[in-house]
Structure formats: structure tokens, C-alpha cells
């Protein structure tokens with residue numbers, strides 16, 4: 001049920017698997033549907049929109065940022081937060097999503113800055129791919145504390161694309177609603193805006209190119 005009192009919240013939702021029939025893409029579709037039910041406007045994308053060549057500074061300097069990185073940049077700029085459903089590969093994130101994050105991190109202003117992220121995974125394993133999400137947290141700026149990992153995902157969805165276990169579906173919906181609350185607060189309560197420092201130890205001064213100041217930054 002949409003919350004009629006909610007201020008506008010725009011979310012980008014995509015799965016980080018390239019393959020057709022991806023369980024993570026199914027989870028992303030479900031998350032997108034739930035977010036819309038909870039009052040958010042949703043832009044749905046797929047990982048193939050954001051594919052990039054392997055990051056190479058020489059390529060960046062000679063030909064600029066690739067089309068896939070530009071596509072994710074543009075969608076991030078137009079949104080308030082994003083949700084990724086990512087497979088776990090060898091107890092980490094797939095190389096394709098890390099590579100795209102590396103490229104997108106080269107834009108200035110940095111488009112991840114100020115955008116809240118919610119991370120999900122689906123896997124046939126019993127852990128649901130949660131270990132990979134711990135890796136995916138690291139390069140992203142603001143990540144919601146709760147993450148959602150769908151274990152035995154090849155058996156988890158019902159014929160309508162929802163999670164067959166009703167309690168788990170409810171928990172999924174509640175968690176997404178709380179995430180949307182956070183994005184709404186972050187967007188609409190100015191006192192939550194903070195300056196963002198990419199690497200610990202950097203000082204916010206004009207000599208430091210990787211520091212961006214928020215609207216109310218003052219330290």
C-alpha cells in the first residue's frame with residue numbers, strides 16, 4: 001500500500017548479473033514492485049546497460065569514460081537512492097559490478113555521493129550470497145545496514161514472482177519500506193546532509209580534489 005504522505009523518493013533498481021534468467025534480476029524486479037507499492041518512483045535497469053571494458057587509466061585518458069559508465073552515472077544523478085541485487089561469486093561480488101563501480105567513481109562530482117544504497121543477493125546456496133554483499137558494501141558510499149540475502153533462491157519464488165515464504169516476503173517488504181524512509185529523510189531533511197570524504201585522513205580543503213562538500217558542510 002503506497003504511503004500517501006510520503007515525500008518524493010526516486011530509486012534506481014538493478015540486478016548485477018549479466019545472464020538471462022538471473023535470480024538476482026528476479027529479486028530486483030520484486031524489490032522494484034515492492035518499492036513502488038511503498039510509494040517510491042522506480043527506474044528499473046539491467047546490468048547489461050552498464051557493461052564497461054576492464055578499467056584502465058590509459059583508456060580513460062585517451063578515450064574517456066565508457067558508455068556503460070555514463071549510463072549508470074546518468075541514472076544515479078536522476079535518483080535519490082539505489083538498490084542492487086548482486087550474485088555472490090567466490091565469496092565476493094562479480095567482477096562486472098566492481099569494474100562498473102570503478103569507472104563510475106571517476107566522474108566528478110562523484111555520483112554515488114549522497115545516494116543511499118540497499119543491497120540484496122539471491123543464490124542457490126544456504127547463505128543466499130550474503131558474503132558477497134559484504135564485499136559490495138566497501139566501494140559504495142552510503143549503504144543501508146540491513147541487507148537481504150535470499151537462500152535457495154532457485155526454489156524461493158512463487159509463480160507470481162514473490163517470495164513463497166510469507167514471513168520472508170513480509171520481512172523483505174518491511175526492510176525496503178524502512179530503506180525508503182531513510183532515503184526520504186536523507187533527501188528532505190537538510191540537517192542530515194553531510195560532507196563526504198572519499199578516503200579517511202583527507203582534509204576538506206581546496207588542495208584535495210577527492211573531497212566534495214555538501215550543502216551544509218562546515219567542518
Ligand SMILES: Cc1cc2nc3c(=O)[nH]c(=O)nc-3n(C[C@H](O)[C@H](O)[C@H](O)COP(=O)(O)O)c2cc1C
Pocket residue numbers: 017018019021022023024025087088089090091092122123124125128129
Ligand atoms: C564463478 C562463479 C562463482 C560462484 N560463487 C558462488 C559463491 O561464492 N557463493 C554462492 O552462494 N554462489 C556462488 N555461485 C553460484 C551463483 O550464486 C549462481 O550461479 C547464481 O545463479 C548467480 O546469480 P544469477 O542467477 O543472478 O545469475 C557462483 C557462480 C559462479 C558462476
